[in-house]
Amino acid sequence: MASVAGTAFSVSARPPPRSLQVFNGLSVVKSVSFANQRKSIPSLRSHPATSRFRVSCAAKPETLEKVCKIVKKQLALPESATVAGHSKFADLGADSLDTVEVVMGLEEAFGITVEEDSAQSIVTVQDAADLIEDLVCAKSS
């Protein structure tokens, strides 16, 4: 196996996210700072990265249902496709672009921010729903 070249890249402070706005017909790059900062793409892996992933509230059925709907829509799955708690994101054909969009979609729908550490542990739709329930619980407590 080819050994990987110098991957000792240390994570550096990231620049604030930029928002692309069209203003008076001109495209303007506007600097925006807000809480939703990421160092890396949340990766929906085919197996969990670590076992640090713990939830204190398991997802309510309506949360799971909402997550399934959002995921199905984002990934443009056919009506006949079943998306359930046990569905693995990798099997649903989510690539890196889809992954970013799915997480963004879930954050917007539930009014939460997903940390990339937690996001990396998400394997199934149930994992995502449980994590969201956890964040929603934490937010309201």
Added chain:
Amino acid sequence: MENGVRRWLVNVSQWNPSEAQFASVISLFPVDEQTAITRYIKFEDKKRALVSRLLQYSLVHEVLGIPFDKIIIHRTAEGKPYLKNSIDFPFSNFNFNVSHHGDYVGIASEPLCFVGLDIVSITTPKQETELEFINNFSPYLTALEWKNIAHAGSSEDMLVEFYRYWCLKEAFVKAIGAGLGYGLHRLEFHHTNWTGISVYIDGAESKKWRFSLSKLDEKHWVSIARGLPNKADELCCSNLLLPELRFSFRTAEELISNVS
């Protein structure tokens, strides 16, 4: 003389196997590969996954002469496929990379340099505007890249510009086998009209990487990243400077007849 370099593409929209044909092709592969392919929900994903394996096994067989039933391809924790069979000099750093998106599945191999490949299929976002879509990816692009995207022209031009940057970043990350957790905003691509492409990593230009970006058709672009391993000798360095090989098109049927 075999030099270990390949660039192959398959247009999967041109392959429409029956269910029976599809099942028989899958059965040509080891059980773990079969499971990996059939796990996908969407048929298009299954098809791309199968063609990816056809490319991988055909390439390894052609370049290294290993019989099909002896080829062992595993995946790293990040999901990158690699050849488990031990290989002798001069191909001891032989590596390959695959990509699939939209209508194309591609593979690239190199004997000495690390290689990464990415194909993007540009689709107009359905649930949001082009700007809203690109905005989702704002944390992964640098200020300069954003500026270039913003000045690209129409919404459609901006979308294509975004996809070009994304394609290059993905090719790099795949070449180093880092997986999706890599901080894409650390990479900044410089170019002159998308030629002479170089990468700045954490603000510093890297001399160890070469890139190419080409258009496959109106909706598809492909990028290649080639880089030097840590202990790169002169042969490897001169290898990096070789001009990029053009892609050649293969068909699924051709690959299947190789493997059967």
